[in-house]
Amino acid sequence: MRRVVIVGASLAGLRTAQALRAEGFRGTLTLVGDEPHLPYDRPPLSKRHLTGAARPEDADLPIPPDLDATWLLGTPAKALDPVGRTVRLADGRELDYDGLVIATGAAARTHPADHVPDGVLTLRGRDDAAALRTRLRTGRRIVVVGGGYLGSEIAGAARGRGLDVTLVVSTAQPLARLVADEVGAYVAELHRAAGIALVTRRTALGFTGNPALTGVVLSDGDTVDADLAVLALGAEPNTGWLAGSGVPVAGGVACDPCLRVLHESGAPLPNVVAAGDIARWPHPLADGAPIALGHWSNAAEQAAAAARTLLHHDDARPFTVVPSFWSDLHGSTLRAVGLPAHSDERRVVRYDVFGRRLEVTYHRAGRLVGAVTVGGPGRIGAYRRILTDELLRAA
Amino acid sequence: MRVTVDMTVCESHGQCVFAAPDVFAFDDEDRLIYEPAPPAALARHVRTGALMCPARAVTIAEDGA
Structure with a gap:
């Protein structure tokens, strides 16, 4: 593989590029972004940035000096031809690839x-x-x-x-x-x-x-x-540029468990992977149902897995990391692990608004599938360990 | 490898604990504790922990660097 094109220049795109280099990829690396900005973190935009505690430039993501990538910013992708292996940009340029990463994220509804x-x-x-x-x-x-x-x-x-x-x-x-x-x-x-x-x-x-x-x-x-x-009505995956490519895009880009992008025939496209908000892949915590997650940690973790799949196609491993997420609310941090939305039962372990402590576990068919806490970061770590062990046992 | 966590920046997300539980942990009072000189065998996990920190509080200095 000589040329990798990453469509999407946010966290998932950047981290995929970093992981490709860390895995030894020495070919050309091109990142395409629709915004004029280099990659930045989104979580602070609705948190410290709004409270005034942080400046916009504080959100800039560090880019390793040895990444050796070409950045095409402010030029959204317009079309994908998976047979000819080219991506066409809004300015008419065509990029040939041997490997493609789809990481175009989502837009506000x-x-x-x-x-x-x-x-x-x-x-x-x-x-x-x-x-x-x-x-x-x-x-x-x-x-x-x-x-x-x-x-x-x-x-x-x-x-x-x-x-x-x-x-x-x-x-x-x-x-x-x-x-x-x-x-x-x-x-x-x-x-x-x-x-x-x-x-x-x-x-x-x-x-x-x-x-x-x-x-x-x-x-x-x-x-x-x-x-x-x-x-704040939710997000729609940025899939418009994939129209006509033969890639199913309902609710995100459909992937196999290793993040290979599927063709409408159901077969994975050769050398095309997805990462971040746009990827929709079957997760064992959801009993293999496809899920898409718009979380910071998901984008970062998926990027590493997608890079690995792209480089080691025949030895690809399913991406089964236990999701984790946080939200800052009124000076407290709410932390979630697993898939709370995929539960049919909740157990309230602790509910203390005055003391700012909360602990709720989520179950489906009696099995633990997630947890949410406020306060006590050690507890959420323990729940994530239990969920990870459970997935390892099931694998 | 030397590990430093800037405790003025740490937000206790626990991503480093997820990535390298033998190096990072929360104590009984939910304070982050860590091994500043982890063994080389754990280096990969520690690097993942630094990369996964949303607050970018974890700094790594490689030996000889």
Whole structure:
């Protein structure tokens, strides 16, 4: 293999490049990015960056001086021809490859409303974060829409900066789809204690104000006054450039257990792997069901595995790392391991809002599949070890 | 190999503990403790631990470097 092209210049792309070099790859390495920026970390964008504790450049990811890669930035990929083994870029350039890494990540889901006034934002990239941070300085009333981690983090950061905050979630509790009602109730208590108005079981239908936002219209017909709104409605995998390539893209790029990208025939494409938010692969903790995870640690760990599969095609190993994730909320860190969303039973070990301690385990058919804690990093490490041992035994 | 963890930067994510449990651990009070001069046999795990630290708190100095 002489030429490797990595489409996607964020954490997964960079770490795949690093892993290829660490595994001894000496050929040419080209990274293609749609943003003009070199790789940066996303987790701080909804955390320290919004609270003002960090500057945008603090998020820059260190690039090893000996990486010896060509960066094509601000030039998104437009098409893949897996037969001719070329990637076409928006500027018309064609890149030939012997090995391809698909790591184009995901984009913030947008709102379907016809009228979206000035002051309605999403948060995904560094430029989004800069815009939101500026708005948080002058905004007074913010509505955050979204029941995921991002919505809760933005709501918490905005409240910390003194804004009137309303958080709108479609479920009975925030985070309910990810970590179920038990942890959702805990987070709801944190939000309410911080003075956030929590609106549950409702969505945002539309917006008032022209040209500037004056309010968010909810699904029950009420309007919440606001001069700023952030939509945290989840992410859509960036698969548009794969149209016509024969790669199935529903919910992400379909991969085999070793992260080889599958053709629509069901066979893995020769020398094409995927890593990061865009990869959808069967995980043993989900009983082999395909999952996609938009987590920092997933991107970093998957990159190393994808690089290995690309270089050692005939000796590839399934990627079975136990997922891990964290979220900063009101000065506490919530930590998750495993697949809490794939559980049918929860056991609350500890629930102490005042003492900022929480410990919940997740089970499916009686078997441990995940855990969530607040406080006590040692406990989450112990749960991850149990889950890892369980997977090793099953392998 | 010499390992240093900047405790002013560490956020207790535990990724180093996941990657190299024989080198990094949390004590009974949830403080990170670690072996500053791990044996060469564990070097690969330690490097993974440094790479996986979201806070970039783990620094490695290779012997002779």
